[in-house]
Structures are given as structure tokens and as C-alpha cells.
Amino acid sequence: MSDIAVLHHVSKSYQASQHSPIQEVLNGVELRISPGETLAITGPSGCGKSTLLNILGTLDRPDSGSVTLFGQDALALDEQGLSRMRADRIGFIFQFHHLLPHLTALENVLVPTLAGSVKVERLAATERARKLLDRVGLGAHLDKKPAQLSGGEQQRVAVVRALIRQPGLLLADEPTGALDAASGKALMDLLLELNTEHGTALVMITHDPKLAALMHRPLRVEDGRLV
Ligand SMILES: Nc1ncnc2c1ncn2[C@@H]1O[C@H](COP(=O)(O)OP(=O)(O)OP(=O)(O)O)[C@@H](O)[C@H]1O
Ligand SMILES: [Mg+2]
Numbered sequence: 001m002s003d004i005a006v007l008h009h010v011s012k013s014y015q016a017s018q019h020s021p022i023q024e025v026l027n028g029v030e031l032r033i034s035p036g037e038t039l040a041i042t043g044p045s046g047c048g049k050s051t052l053l054n055i056l057g058t059l060d061r062p063d064s065g066s067v068t069l070f071g072q073d074a075l076a077l078d079e080q081g082l083s084r085m086r087a088d089r090i091g092f093i094f095q096f097h098h099l100l101p102h103l104t105a106l107e108n109v110l111v112p113t114l115a116g117s118v119k120v121e122r123l124a125a126t127e128r129a130r131k132l133l134d135r136v137g138l139g140a141h142l143d144k145k146p147a148q149l150s151g152g153e154q155q156r157v158a159v160v161r162a163l164i165r166q167p168g169l170l171l172a173d174e175p176t177g178a179l180d181a182a183s184g185k186a187l188m189d190l191l192l193e194l195n196t197e198h199g200t201a202l203v204m205i206t207h208d209p210k211l212a213a214l215m216h217r218p219l220r221v222e223d224g225r226l227v
Helices: 049-056 079-089 105-114 122-135 151-163 181-198
Strands: 005-014 023-033 038-042 064-069 090-093 169-173 201-205 217-222
Touching: 005 049, 023 049, 038 049, 049 064, 049 169, 049 201, 079 090, 090 151, 105 122, 105 151, 122 151, 151 169, 151 181, 169 181, 181 201
Parallel strands: 038 201, 038 217, 090 169, 169 201
Antiparallel strands: 005 023, 005 064
16 A cells, blocks of 8 residues: 655745744654554654644645655645545644534534535534434443543543544544543553554654553654654
């Protein structure tokens, strides 16, 4: 099968204001992700992990280098093309779940099915959402709003939401960061099980070496490169 993502010589610098020094964050990152692969990205705070993940997810652009996603040159896509790529092919999970507070668990999961190029059939999507929520142990909580769920439950809803469109690539920025150790490990086990079941490639940022060791490839950002 062809690659999910290829980054070639990706570099990114920031200059906070006109007079502040230029900060080189990424400097020649090389990365190739195969279907179904799981990668951990570790490294100290501020080393560029989120910057790298955002570039992979087309939420940010590198200053130079190339980003190929699902065989397409992501840097050549316009805003509409990028939105479609994100909606159809990429799932995101963040440290804080970003669930919509006025929607139930089930409704939150269905939000991504309302956008994108292929309108997912309503009944089929709802059926799939119910099944997945049941699969992650939330079958009895479908109609609860986020505030009525525990932190770990909220994060599981966010995982299901990220998977509802069956993305080829799932990007997770410290998904267990706000959870206690036991909930974090449970979420991690769930992500890996779903990855195996669905063949979704997973890239996860984590500060926890134990969680990183569970992935096929534990990588570290060091001096702007991946090692
Ligand atoms: N929009 C921006 N403007 C200026 N500097 C930025 C911007 N975004 C990120 N940076 C800087 O780039 C560096 C890398 O940031 P990034 O968020 O990628 O780090 P990180 O490895 O994810 O850190 P953490 O583990 O704390 O989340 C940091 O020093 C940050 O201050
Ligand atoms: Mg970060």
C-alpha cells in the first residue's frame, strides 16, 4: 500500500514580532508513515512537537520542504482542498477534548459527518456512532452532555468523534495529558485496539515514555529533527 504521509526536509521558524529573533523550530524533518503504523513523538516542552503535528494535519504550513498526504501534495491544495482532506482523511484528538457543550455525546460524535465532500448517510452514520460509543464503553451515556461525563469519558467521546469518518490518519496531541494514569492507559489501550481493528495510522504526542513504548515507532524531536 502507498504511504499515508511523507514529510521531506520540513523546516519551520517563528518570529514572534518584527524585532524579536528568529526561532528555528523544525529544521529538516524527514518522516514517512505507512498505513496502520503507530508513532509516538516525544521531546521536551517547546521542542516543536505540536508544530510538527499541525503541519502533518495541514493546520500549519512549513517554511520549506514538502508534505505529501495520501499521495497528494498538501502544500499545493487551496483552503477548500485542505478542509476536504482534513474532513475526509484525518482525525484529530487534543489534550482537551473540545466537545461542544450543548450537544450530547452522540451528537458530538456526529458533527464531523455533517461536513466534507462525501455526505455520510445520516442513518448509517448514527448507527456507526452508536456502535463505536458502545465499543468504548459509553453505550449507556449516549444522551449525556460533556459536563455530565468524566474526563476519561469525554476523551473517549473525542476519540470516537475523530474516528467516525474512518480516517486513514489519526493525530493526537497529548490525548492523555489531562487524565489520571489509569484513565490515560485505558485511553491508550483503546486507541491501539481501534488502530489494529481499523488500520488507521496513529501519530501521538506524549510526555509519557511508557505510553510511547507501546507504539511501533517511538520518535523524538531533537534539534529540530526527528530521531
Ligand atoms: N505562532 C507562534 N509564534 C511564535 N512562536 C511560536 C508559535 N507557535 C509555536 N511557537 C514556538 O515554537 C516552539 C515549539 O512550539 P510547540 O508548540 O511545537 O512545542 P511543543 O513541543 O508542542 O511543546 P509542549 O510539549 O509544551 O506542548 C515553542 O518555543 C513556541 O514558543
Ligand atoms: Mg505541544
